[in-house]
Amino acid sequence: MAVGTRERPPAGASRGGFLGYRGRERPAGGFELWSWLFMRVSGVVLLVLAVGHVLIMHVLDEGVDRVDFGFVATRWASPFWRTWDWALLVLALVHGINGLRVVVQDYVRWPGARFAVNMGFYVIGFLLFVLGTVVVFTFDPSKWPGAV
């Protein structure tokens, strides 16, 4: 089996059950150790990017009710928010899809199915990365005069 696909006990079984879940054991080395570390480092960054994004966009100041084309145009006039949203896009996609990979490792046992499921997620992730990146960086509201 390839690196990183070695058998592990099923989720939660040895890690304290439902509420006492302690995350995965620190891997011994190689790709899995970097993946483990990435999840923690990106997690700290996402703590600011994702929680901040959710509070600003969904909770405070009327939440999503105020979000429309004009709102996005005004917000993305600032390079700060474009950078924020792009960083959030990339980190959330990689963090989320790597998380799915770890979950798939526990629940999808047959290597062929595991490979197929993971590949599906990687392809979706890559396409969304491309789509999101193109939109964040090429969006130009002046193409629709009078819309803002």
Next chain:
Amino acid sequence: LAHRITGIAVILFLFAHVVDTAVVGWGPEAYNRVTTVYHNWVVKLLELGLVAAVLYHAINGVKIMVFDFWPSTTRHMKPISAASTLLFLAGMAPITWLMGKAILESAGVL
């Protein structure tokens, strides 16, 4: 397990969310049609669930890192877990209040 459930919920929403946001690239008419979906009260209820999932995953993630990087703290696993649950509930209280008002307004109750 709760950490996984909330994580999966958030990434699945993200898949849809990247696409709906990308619609801004097709102009105001298309995008504003998309955002009206988010003004529906049932969708807003799901949105409250999304915010709860993100907050839970974030706080629980910090808890996991505390145990990972300072293993001696696992001796106090119970109080630390209780504290993180309390922090989550304390955060959700004002969020539920604010978003709840918006939900009721959209539903025509308020």
